[in-house]
Amino acid sequence: MIKAIKGFNDILPEQSAKWLKLEAVLADVLGRYGYEQIRLPIVEQTDLFARAIGGATDIVEKEMYSFADKSDPPTPLTLRPEGTAGAVRAVIEHNLLRGDTPKLWYMGPMFRYERPQKGRYRQFHQIGVESFGSALPDADAELIAMTHLMWQELGLKDEMHLQLNSLGELDERQAYRNALVDYLTDKQDQLDEDSKRRLTTNPLRILDSKDANTQALLADAPKLADFLGSESVAHFEQVQAYLTALGIDYDINPHLVRGLDYYNKTVFEWVTDKLGTQATVCAGGRYDGLIGQLKSVGTRENKDDSKPVKSEPGVGFAMGLERLLLLIEAVAPMAESTACDIFVVAHPEVFTAGFSYAQKLRYSRPDLRVKMASATSLKSQMKKADKSGAALTVIIAQQEIDDNTVSIKDMQTGEQTTVAQDWLDATENFTRS
Ligand code: ATP
């Protein structure tokens, strides 16, 4: 038997009802903040991710699903591991920043070759949000405030803790990077294996190492905060001041660095203690250099890709929908919902009449979910009605047609009555609970 690929999950009907609810709540809040949806391709050129996310990151080093297509010469392509790179590509390609500051969101599957476990899959889903064109700290604070309202609407307000840090600007980070490498180089024997490797490839990632020895070493290491210039410090303080004004609690986590190279200044994560090591549900930050970095690729005036091209600021975040659902399941489970309110059963000999009745009801009562079984025996249709979760079953046989009535069975009490054929058209006779 052919099975699904490891780490790629089916979302079965009972689950998908919960997905739809979650997506609806999140889309509603996004709409309330004036954010608009953008739909992006799932496949992009590999180069886009390599350049945007950075070569020395977990994603680009070992997590991408990359392949060559059948063109001649083949184009290196990758299933998107995240959404920001594609969103930025689209914004540049369609000139969306000309005279505008787009506030965009997207939703859909992302792909990373990771070890599957609870809250970590190879195909997973994100809702991501990007706010372009403002370098000011209110843009950062607005995104965080929006997620805060999302947690409120989902009943997760008390489960989510906000962690903040500032990565400063590139030159500040570079000065810090040198200081950190200086400090760690003669202690590298005591580092965990990953951190040892990162000492030459991506030293800042050492800060979020899970290894206790490494963390102990870092206690006396130079602090990134001491390397930030006054502009970065003022920006970060203003983000915090806005959050305080909005009544949003946060902790500063000086070791929060994020796994993608494009961030500068504000980075943040919403974490929970209910999901074990997969604790981060939502994460993001500012990326003021990314647009310039991607714009510069292959442009005529910039053949060697090295000269900086004017950038435009951006800030965004992405949340993992599987983790959100796991958290909702753990603390505020959604009510089970049935797919059906009214089940229409029709005697096989007058099935057409039942078929038309159900069709008419769907037109007159758009608030109801009206289901039928196929034209099998009355008994087998009744069995399906029993299983359906419907509140009422409408039964139609020759007698009902002759009398211009329908029979109605209350599925809770089993009580059966005869009513006028158009009885269900009146909302006061039946509303779904
Ligand atoms: P982690 O540290 O858990 O690997 P990350 O820093 O790689 O997360 P991001 O790239 O910031 O994650 O993605 C944003 C969010 O997407 C995460 O906070 C998480 O909720 C979700 N996410 C990331 N990778 C996965 C995955 N493999 N499976 C399920 N959800 C994921």
Ligand code: MG
């Ligand atoms: Mg990861």
